[in-house]
Amino acid sequence: MATLGVLALLPIAAALLMSGCKSDAQAAPSVQTVRVSHPVQQQVRDVDTYTGRFEAIDTVEVRSRVGGYLDKIAFKDGALVKKGDLLFEIDPRPFQAAVTEAEGALAKARSQLRLSQQEFERAQTLITTHTIAQSLFDQRRQALQGAEAEVTSAEGALARARLDLSFTRISAPMDGRISRKRVSDGNLVNGGDSNATVLTTIVSQDPIDIYFDIDEESYLRYTREAEQHGGAAAPRQVAISLPGDEKPSLTGTLDFVDNRLDNSTGTLRQRARVANPDLRLSPGQFGRVQLASAATHPALLVPDTAVATDATRRVLYVVKADKTVAVRPVTLGRLFGNLREITEGVGAQDNVIVEGFQRVRPGEEVDAKAQADAAKLALSASKEGQS
DSSP: OHHHHHHHHHHHHHHHHHHHHHHHHHHSOOOEEEEEEOOEEEEEOOEEEEEEEEEOSOEEEEEOSSOEEEEEEOSOTTOEEOTTOEEEEEOOHHHHHHHHHHHHHHHHHHHHHHHHHHHHHHHHHHHHTTOSOHHHHHHHHHHHHHHHHHHHHHHHHHHHHHHHHHHTEEEOSSSEEEOOOSSOTTOEEOOSSTTOOEEEEEEOOSSEEEEEEEEHHHHHHHHHHHHHTTSSOSOOEEEEEOTTOSSOOEEEEEEEEOSSOOTTTOEEEEEEEEOOTTOOOOTTOEEEEEEEOSSOEEEEEEEGGGOEEETTEEEEEEEOTTSBEEEEEOEEEEEETTEEEEEESOOTTOEEEEEOGGGOOTTOBEEEEEOHHHHHHHHHHHHHHHO
């Protein structure tokens, strides 16, 4: 009976043994496949990016030089205007009347001058024969001089009256885009002094300036670079990208650096001039200014997507010679397009995992597939970003 019991248990034991082997086979982990690439060794040029604001080169507040009632508005709000275009017209009738009055005063003064000249000429003839007293001769000469002064004064009054009449037509002082009208027809406007009514504004648009502030450390670095390259040379070029641009779409020429740093921020104001022939840039817009260093330096670059975060560290996953995964803390440099500069932590011959590092753990054996093209494509995108 004992033998029969043992024989009965054998199939059960065999079944349990086979089940255990099957479970062990299912539990055996599969080897993960990852894509690796060597860091790219490349000469790079540091590029600093600053936020700037576009401002018009010239801005004019249009005011009237004479006071009066606004009679006419000759432009559309927001239109482009040329220098000399009529913008506003003040009621000219009071000024025309002043011109007529001044013309009459001048005619009267000239008539008095002719009479004084005739009397003085007669006095000159009589004084030679001692027919008139010297005092009378002096009076005639003084009257002539007074008449001449009256004519000069009347001529000045007429010129001023005509000038005021011309000021009733307010024209654009420069080319540019005009703002909206600040005063409607029929309103009384002040003119001729600091309290003159602002009627509208005009801003120039082509070319246009962009102002940006650089930090003190960058300013010193740029100064040292300029000294190493022989001081002042050709005007420095900057690249400019607008909101929504994936890469710079504009170029400008650096033409102004302020003469002192701002005490409160430790920054220095700079300006670049940008061509704006299609008038797509307007004062007040923001832009990102990229200022490249004059010299290049060697760098190790990896795709920025390969950089991971481990707690408070930035790390790269690498595949060692024994095909196991290791984690390398790294020090990051600048971003060049899609590539990140690595200043410490990996070497040029390390196999950096550029795809699939999320699925592996340190010490795990992996199947590493070379993917050099990934770094090359990223490098190509980097060069486009710096152009």
